[in-house]
Amino acid sequence: MADDDRFSRRSLLAVGGALAGAAFGGARSADAATPGPAVPADTGAVQGNRVLFPNWRGAGDPAPAPSPAPQPPSQRVGYCIVGLGRLSLDEILPAFGETKRSRLVALMSGSPDKARLVARQYGVADEAVYGYGDWDRLKQNSEVQAVYIVTPNAVHRENVLAAAGVGKNVLCEKPMAVASQECRDMIDACAKAGVKLMIAYRCQYEPYNRALVKAVRGGSLGKARLIQAFNGQTTGLPEQWRLKKALAGGGALPDIGLYCLNGTRALLGEEPDSVQATVHSPPDDPKFKEVEETVSFTLRFPSGVIAQCMTSYGVHESRALSIHTSAGAFDLQNAFAYRGQRLFVGRAEGKSEARDEKILSHKNQFALEIDHFSRCIQENVRPRTPGEEGLQDQILMEAIYESARTGAPVKTGPLPGTGSGLDATRGPEPEDPA
Structure with missing residues (x-):
């Protein structure tokens, strides 16, 4: 390509300088070289406390999310x-x-x-x-x-x-x-x-977990029948507080198994009416002298859903949540991790099996939960995960330990005083992140 068929480095710098001058108060003269008038697609427009841009993408791509609008x-x-x-x-x-x-x-x-x-x-x-x-x-x-x-x-x-x-x-x-x-x-x-x-409960604010709740409750693949939830990792350093019963209250169950328990409850919006559990710890491992290594527990819900949950301090890290329905299955990988969630949907497609991945924008779970609480304070709104949500989980964990001790199922139910409707221990849905 000939030199006169393209911008030279000098002409590119000249155009860039003209744009910069216009942006910062017109420092350059009005007759300086410019590529043309500014358009809303590039400059946006102020509406309320946001700068809004029109969708610049074509029909083949998803529309971009709104630009951030942080408070001062x-x-x-x-x-x-x-x-x-x-x-x-x-x-x-x-x-x-x-x-x-x-x-x-x-x-x-x-x-x-x-x-x-x-x-x-x-x-x-x-x-x-x-x-x-x-x-x-x-x-x-x-x-x-x-x-x-x-x-x-x-x-x-x-x-x-x-x-x-x-x-x-x-x-x-x-x-x-x-x-x-x-x-x-x-x-x-x-x-x-x-x-x-x-x-x-950061996962209740994380986009993939929220999308899974909407999909399961929406019934696009029929009603949920079976749930499998697993949260496991290895642990060392026997002196850490998480292995001291006086400080932690228990081992794998309250630390990481709680994600399986709370995640299943949040997914359905129901409360289990019975739990059955077993607990195991290696007798020759001093780390588990005070707290348990592994817990397996089954939750039965009034709708007929059965959830099988497992948690352990003795396995390679894995955090997964699967929901099986009459017409397909949802699989959320890295469900309870800080990052890296992937959501797959499997279903029949004619004579073959389709497995699609739903791709969302990843967001910082901690930032989302903190900002949700800030909004609740600023607007006097009940939090999505108030104290009653934590109380119900604690009651259910006590039932899990009791079942493991006796070997028999333990009857459970809604938190007294909250009613039996969906999400009885929760506040309104959190806002959608920008």
Whole structure:
């Protein structure tokens, strides 16, 4: 191609400079070379608190998602993260970089050196770093509207009651506590203080899990009949708190098996009317001296659905959720993982079997759940996963342990006082992420 048939490097730079000048107040003269007038397809238009662009893609591609519309920092809900363990440092703190309604303003930890270092890394002021005994001082920080409890299970009750006592809304990691009575205490304390309580069931906010719920309940492949849920991984370091019953309350079941239990309940919207379970731990492995390695449990639902759930600390990592219907099957791979979900739909297609993959935009689950709680605070909405959701799971886990102890099924049912309708322990559907 001849040189005069294409832009030279110099002419490209000239056009780029003209565009930059126009964008920043017309610094260049009006007669500077420009490629033509700006059009809405490229510039967008302000509507409310958003910049909206028309769909620039052709009919062969899906329409792009709306551009992000984050709130100004001064309008966002301010959070104090309570507990700076691995989950906070690896997932929760980085997630604030993807939130649109929330901001990190304070930290609480029992390790001063670590807290000061993390505060510097995330721009948290020195005076907004607290020890576990500093709740009265935290009360005076008006920037903190909510706390996110990320401490060992056995101290959740103490932390939630303290946060409610100083008037802060509470987002609490799962499992909610180590006993159902502790959950009730937490719900009562927050209700009495007039603050909101939400349990951090991140998967109920994750796009693939939500799409699966809609597909199963929509009945496009007929009614669900059987569910298989598995969540397993290996564990080491016998000294870690998750292997201490006094701190964790149990082993694989409350830590990772809870995803199978809560995921199945959220999928159907029903509550099981019976559970049956077995527990196993290798007798020669000192890691499982106090807590269980493996749990298998079966949930039977009023609609006739049977869910077979398994969880273990002794197998190669795998996290899967499958739903079988009369006309097909749904398979969500990496269902309970932090990322990497893939949703497959299998069904008959004439004389052959079709297996399609539904591809969605991946979103940060922690950012989604945090922003949902912020919206609930800002708009006075009941959280999708309130304290009652955590209480019901705790009651069911206690029934699972009881069944494993006796070898007999245990009758269960809806949480008293919530009714028997679908999603009785849950608030309204979360908003769709942009």
